[in-house]
Amino acid sequence: MKGPIKIAIADMLISFMWVFCSSAFGLLTYFITTAAGVQTVPWASIVIITVVFFVFLSIFNIIGGFLGGASFDPAATTAFYAAGSGADTLISMALRFPAQAFGAVGGALAIMEAIPEQYKHMIEGPSVKVDTHTGAFAEGVLTFAITFVVLLIMLRGPQSEIFKTWFLSIVIVTLVTFGSAYTGPSMNPAFAFGWAYVHNQHDTWDHFYIYWICPFIGATLAGWVFRQFFSLPPVKVKKT
Numbered sequence: 673m674k675g676p677i678k679i680a681i682a683d684m685l686i687s688f689m690w691v692f693c694s695s696a697f698g699l700l701t702y703f704i705t706t707a708a709g710v711q712t713v714p715w716a717s718i719v720i721i722t723v724v725f726f727v728f729l730s731i732f733n734i735i736g737g738f739l740g741g742a743s744f745d746p747a748a749t750t751a752f753y754a755a756g757s758g759a760d761t762l763i764s765m766a767l768r769f770p771a772q773a774f775g776a777v778g779g780a781l782a783i784m785e786a787i788p789e790q791y792k793h794m795i796e797g798p799s800v801k802v803d804t805h806t807g808a809f810a811e812g813v814l815t816f817a818i819t820f821v822v823l824l825i826m827l828r829g830p831q832s833e834i835f836k837t838w839f840l841s842i843v844i845v846t847l848v849t850f851g852s853a854y855t856g857p858s859m860n861p862a863f864a865f866g867w868a869y870v871h872n873q874h875d876t877w878d879h880f881y882i883y884w885i886c887p888f889i890g891a892t893l894a895g896w897v898f899r900q901f902f903s904l905p906p907v908k909v910k911k912t
Contacts, residue, residue: 691744
């Protein structure tokens with residue numbers, strides 16, 4: 673059990689850091705566009721936030737590798753498991769998911785303490801802007817889309833880590849922009865839980881239905897579909 677506990681602790685740490693940092697991406701984009709004087713340029717904020725995602729995803733890829741494959745997203749972990757990739761088991765995921773959620777709560781609480789009062793309105797998590805069933809469907813579809821693309825890029829995509837991260841950044845920003853009118857979106861149950869805890873909505877049925885149940889269904893389907901149409905890359909065996 674030492675292995676699963678160790679990776680769960682690593683997940684908790686990286687989830688804390690990711691929620692703390694990513695929750696401020698909008699604010700960081702605002703500062704950059706203001707400093708560059710391009711607030712009125714329609715495409716500027718999209719390009720800048722894509723670059724912001726690229727930079728931070730690159731950094732977190734390094735951190736995740738250093739922590740032994742730590743992840744801040746239960747949906748991605750589920751998709752890789754369903755696709756038959758990775759070393760996770762049901763036991764390890766049962767430990768990782770609560771750890772990721774706990775880390776996300778810490779990250780959301782910490783960023784709200786760190787940000788000055790005048791900017792707190794620009795720091796917020798996902799929120800439902802449609803009826804419950806529409807929101808649940810949207811979050812499930814968006815999570816299916818992002819996890820399938822993650823599998824495609826990471827397992828069958830370019831060899832270059834830079835290109836992989838850049839493509840992921842473009843897809844994430846595209847889906848977030850599309851889903852903003854529905855559920856935020858989150859596409860990451862732990863991230864959603866962290867902010868739901870801040871707003872005292874973490875123990876409601878709507879939260880679990882929209883941000884946990886449907887994303888897990890979407891991620892599992894993404895893994896199964898990927899497994900049906902694509903073969904996993906061969907496992908590299910180290911020469912002794």
